[in-house]
Amino acid sequence: MTARTTHLDAGVRTALLAVSTAAKKGLGDPGLAELVQIRASQLNHCAFCLDMHLAIARKDGVVSESQLDLLDAWEEAGDAFDARERAALALTEAVTVLTEGFVPDEVYERAARHFDEVRLAHLVALITVINSWNRLMVGRRIPPGSTQW
Template structure:
């Protein structure tokens, strides 16, 4: 069966409502103290990597609402090639997002971690890592249960 065909998948949150509640609480706790625009860039980039259409739809809308420009959103998948568009702090967060999200490329390199640590204090770095972990969990839930964006 291809991903374009409809298959019956469990609604994880109806079948396991405590998991949903825990995810919502984790998501809220992870975001505390971080700039909402930075968070939306991270959430969108991880969702791009994970091919999660449901989360991409949600977080690009949220990013726009948070004031992120169309240009930043359009070029997000090529952020390394647009150095003047993203701040050093955003670039460090995006590099960490990619390293944590794509663990099949190896562990998070010291260079990537150290770069992030230059731009975020320990608490912010812990929050950022938590945001990355949380979006990866949301992506995996949405992809495995085939959540799709609503056509508008």
């Protein structure tokens, strides 16, 4: 399997990076931001984004190794994730997969109990932008560690 293209248009890359940066800043929780981005990337099978966000989480120490190890099974992970993280992860899965064609009200309302309106909007924006990155990387088959994205 080889990459289908070598470069992403600089304007697109700059715009997505700006949305990502603004969403993370508005969310105000670097560890949660990495958990959300890693979980969406797991669901989308994006090796490039998984590699990058796992490295960031480990380098910056914003997420415990236990959480990284258990993230794929977060619902069954006992106390490894608090109620706020669980609400964010449930919303991440609902927005990423959209199996019902929409985000179920109960999932959105659960998240709304843990995030004020502004932080919730930033969380949804972060989930949306990581899904965009995932689709760009998976669609173009950009491998982990690539510098040509």
